[in-house]
Amino acid sequence: MTEATYGLVANSDLLARIPLDARRVLDVGCGAGALGAAFRRRNPAAALIGIEPDPALAALAAPHYDALHRLDVEAVAPPLAPGSLDAMVFGDVLEHLRDPWAVLARDAPLLAPGGVLLACVPNLEHWSFTARLLAGGWRYEEKGLFDRTHLRWFTAEGMRQALEQAGLVPVDVAPRVFDAEKAETLAAALEPALAALGTTPADWLRRAAPLQYVWRATPRAPRRLFLAARTLKPVGGVNDVRVLQPMRALASQPGVRVEVSQSGDLPAPRAGLPHVLILQRRLLDSPQAVAYLKAARATGALLVQEFDDDPAHWPSIARNGNLAFSGVHAVQTSTEPLRALFAAWNPEVAVFPNTLAELPEPANFRDPGRLTLFFGALNREADIAPFLPALNQALAEADGRLAVEVVHDRTSHAALATPHKRFTPTADYAGYRAVLARCELAFLPLADTRFNRMKSDLKAVEAGGHRLCCLASPVVYAGTLRHGETGLILPTPEALLAALRSLLADRGRALAMAEAARAWVRSERLLAQQLGLRRAWYDSLWQRRAALDAALLRRVPQLA
Template identity: 70%
Template sequence: MTQAAYGAQANPDLLARIPLDARRVLDVGCGAGALGATFRRRNPATRLEAVEADPALAEQAARHYDLVHRIDIESTAPPIPPGSLDALIYGDVLEHLRDPWAVLQRDAALLAEDGVLLVCVPNVEFWGFAAQLLAGRWRYTDQGLFDRTHLRWFSRQTMLEALREAGLQPLDVLPRIFEPERAEAFAEAMAPALKAIGVAKEDWLRRSAPLQYVWRATRRPPRLMVLVARTLRPVGGVNDVRILEPFRALASRPGVSTAAGPEAQLPKLEPEVPRVLILQRRLLDRPESLDYLRGLRATGALLVQEFDDDPAHWPVIAGNNNLAFRGVHAVQTSTPALRDLLSPFNDEIAVFPNALAELPEPQNFRDPSRLTLFFGALNREADIAPFLPVLNQVLAEAAGRLAVEVVHDQKSFAALDTPHKRYTPTADYATYRRLMAGCELAFLPLADTRFNRMKSDLKAVEAGGLRLCSLASPTVYAASLRHGETGLILPDPESLGHELRALLAEPTRALAIAEAARAWVREERLLARQVAPRLDWYRSLWERRAELDAALLRRVPALA
């Protein structure tokens, strides 16, 4: 890697550990600034500052940070008020310093009381180091573990000691292992020599497999919270949006531990450790459901039902006296309409609107002569059917200037009378978003039914985040999109034809609406805005657990 490319790629393990709702972050040795650029897409409101002594790299990084301090970190302390940083990052920096221990001790005071220090350092015990030394091939290089600018070396143990000497509380360490098979093969080859010197092969492999370590440390022990979710089997992006991405956002906070899966289990915990178990859309309609809930309650966890659809779609829920909502301590959902619908069965309900983890760089509007309409939804065949004749008419008129991208809905795809169409079967969430990102328009039809009125505006949020112009039904979307500004509302099929023809005549209008929709998502519908409210609610549940458990037993005495 050349110096000009240093910092051109974000370290994903550092990125995941920057508190998503951080107010102020200092990235020391930011290089070209990829870490800041990527985090900016997750939380545009964070004040991002950096330290970079190299003038050329600092110039590149300045595009992504609010301020770049062009100083030598060893000779000059960062001009940051003590106690003001939510995150202080040393990504591949400490090994380049003459006295990294002094720098750590000096800069620890910059952290807020609940701020986090993030460090990525190479591992001097890495097996590749030993392999080159034994073979007599050790040489300095221009990058990597043997970088000629490395002055100091750390093992896992010595980095732990350095953090403690700086007055910090080490929280956790992540080994970055890139070639596990080669590490295992080398350890196996070394096994006789290791045995001869009294070193267990398994212990040496554990220490030598990581190329680097990523550490988290704080000034004081953080408040703990353990969150476990029992999710649905993967279907589209339902799990991603409602559980997996929010969990990743919450886990960026020090002290918050998350785990999710269809049969996820709570770890063994001391009784005082706060814990919440989330059940994603569990119908609890079987005869053994009471025993199931009794077992979960016995773990000491607060039980939360996550539900984001009209429960009337599953009559078995009402058939079991709405145990799905009455038999838990609390409920979380996605819209005020669902909150109001569920409130007769549980008094403790929180609304967390669907939101995006980040705003990717736009990939569309590259050909001004052509627009692509995206349609990708589960179980919307009846909603789109009235629009198909008008859509086919516009497609014929457009003569190739309008194409259609369809995900999942094979019946509607077959009804499109055009060669300018492409079909993808039901896909994972990453594929779904990639296909959407290549389109300019999003078609979001919802017939005015009770079930649809309980839907969220997620597809408009996804479209806006990817810079698409949404053409949407009034049902659900009229409450979120401003017609003509952040989207286009279609009261009837004829309006679809009118709006499509207008956009084909003036594609720049579609781009303007898409940009405004992206700004709406950036300001209101990113997960960074929900980290504190979600965590505060879960902590509130734990603090009120006796009260909530008593209310639960009043609703369902059989759970006692």
């Protein structure tokens, strides 16, 4: 990447390892600021500070940072107080310095006791070095591993020593591997020579395949935690919101390791390491359920059931004595009504409301002549049916100024009497969000049933994050949306028709409510705001594991 474009694309491996709940982050050599912009979408409340000496790049980066300093980081120390940073990032910087060891030692004290230093450095042992040296074709180039501005070179062990000499504790290192097949081909060709040197192709590849390493180091050894999750098969984004995104967020904290699988296989025992096994919506209604839980408990893990729907939807759970909840150490869920329900079978219940992993940039309200209504949910045909006549009337009156996007619900889509409609089959979470993003209005009907009353407000959170104005039922959403401010609560088809007429006449009102909903999500419903609570709960479970295990055995003695 040339100097003029450096930093236009965020390094995803660095981004994933910045603690999601970091309050103050320094990005050294931020280039055009893509890393800062990407982290800002995940944690808008963080104070981001950039350092970039190049004036053109600094101008591009400035809008993404709270402060940006144009300085030579080797000549001038960052103007920050000791202990003031939660994260300090050196992305593709250290190799350009004359004395990176001195810079690391000087700046390490800027980290708070729980802070983390991240560095992405090139690997001197990369296979392409060997190939070029053996062929006699090594030379400096304009970019990449052989960049002519690279003054220092690192091996994995050399970088470890540099971090330790700076007074830091290396926590983990992630190899960045590209062109793996070329590396394997060269390893096979070198096998006789490697054998003569006392090594194997596999051993050499471990060192030679990575083009770069991403390191994390801290001022002191972090608290360790291992989280394993066993998920459902992917359905409508449920895995993403309830398990995958929170697990990735927790893995951004140094010392936390995660493992996610759709299989029911149990993780290996982790002697001496705090570890939690999260079972996503496992009904535990089969004759083998007790044996499975007994084996899971034998691994030494704390067992947590992740459940965010009314269990009455699956009568087999009750027929098996609600073992799904009584047979684990703890339960995590998404709403207070569910917490109250699960507490009858297990007193250890935590509520983590559904959130967004990041705040997307708005992509709607671009066509001044049309509003598009989004409807996309699983098993909502009965909820929307009473509203279809009113919706069809609004579509007829709008004469092309109102369109509808429908995801999954083919029956309701077919019932819409308009050519201004589009249908998308059941999509993965990214596809679902892509359709949502191009709409201005979100229709969220829920009939007043026990099952619906237990639902979460996730669809309002998703819509608000994408800057949509919600038209929602009182069930669930009256407790979330502020009528007339962050959306509209519409109890009847007549209210829906009146609201659509009003918004088509004054689309500025729809935009104002959509902006207010996005501000609500930004301030209250992002995963970054919840991360500390999740980590604290898992740590607390582990600290109380003896008492929790005794309580589990009192509830289900056959697990002993």
